[in-house]
Every structure is written in structure tokens, then in C-alpha cells.
Amino acid sequence: MTSTIFSEAFLTISSIAIATILAASIIAGVNQMNNIQVSIAMDMEEKIGQKVKIIYASTDGSTTVYLWIKNIGIKPIALNLVGEGELYFGPLGQEKLIPFNTSSLPTWNYTIVDNPDNDGYWDRSETIQINIYLDTALQQGDYHVLYTTYLGELSDYYFSI
Numbered sequence: 001m002t003s004t005i006f007s008e009a010f011l012t013i014s015s016i017a018i019a020t021i022l023a024a025s026i027i028a029g030v031n032q033m034n035n036i037q038v039s040i041a042m043d044m045e046e047k048i049g050q051k052v053k054i055i056y057a058s059t060d061g062s063t064t065v066y067l068w069i070k071n072i073g074i075k076p077i078a079l080n081l082v083g084e085g086e087l088y089f090g091p092l093g094q095e096k097l098i099p100f101n102t103s104s105l106p107t108w109n110y111t112i113v114d115n116p117d118n119d120g121y122w123d124r125s126e127t128i129q130i131n132i133y134l135d136t137a138l139q140q141g142d143y144h145v146l147y148t149t150y151l152g153e154l155s156d157y158y159f160s161i
Contacts, residue, residue: 049075050149054157055127057145061161063105065089065132068113069147069155076121077149082110082128084150089132092142092158098132105135 051073059065071077083100087108090096098106114127122128130147138161146156 049073050151050153052149052153052155054147054155057157057159059138059161062137063134067130067145068127070127071122071124074124076123079120079122081150082122086148088146092144095144105133108132
């Protein structure tokens, strides 16, 4: 009789331990999935809120191209992240990546031209001016410029000289 009680107690305790371990594993997995979903949602929210549009481009007729880009998204972009974006420029079909703020040409830099609150952010409806400095003079033809923010939101613009 004692061995039967001992066996039943052992089996009961073992079952409870196994159920506890199984429940802890399931709860940990669910918690990890929840954390992943929250992270994905936050990333999507930031990407959805970021939208820019090149509103105009012109040139000095030689080696400099000027772009004006407006933030039309709902999220502000920190000004120090503007240079983290990528800029492609060139004759239509021959666009090349232009590095940001380098000592050799071609290169580009930017200034914010419309920042009434002067808060260090490129807020909704504010405009930046990008200057592209080229190593050769522009020739007559069709040109394409594309700017991609650090999160991958892009805007492009076509113009002719």
C-alpha cells in the first residue's frame, strides 16, 4: 500500500513538474512572439509616417544641381539623419550614387530652408535644399534624381536641360 501511495505521489509530482515546464515554455514563446510583433509594428509605424517629395530641381548651368525636398509625412526626421539617406543622380538611365558630404566630387550636402521652430528636426511641411556638386559640367539632356531616406522612403524627379 505504501508503495502504491509513493508511486502515485511521484507520478503526480512528476506530472505537475512537466506541466509547469511545458506551460513556462509556451508562455516564453508567446511572449517572444508578442515582442516581435510589437517591434514590427513600431518599425512599420515609423516607415509609414515617413514620406518625402522632391518638389523642384534646377541647375546653375554648370556643375551644381539644386533640389528642394519637402517632408510630407507625419513623422519628423532628425536633421542628422538626412545625410544617412542615399542620393542618386545622372542622365536618364545612367544614375549613380552620390556620396554625402565628401571631400571629392561628386558629393552633396543640404540645408534646411524652412524650419520656423528651429528644433533640429525636418518636420512635416518643412523643406530642405540639397546641393549636388558634380565633377563635370552638365550637358543638354534628360536627368533623373532619386533621394531615399534612411528608412527607404523614396522620391524621384525628372528634369531636362
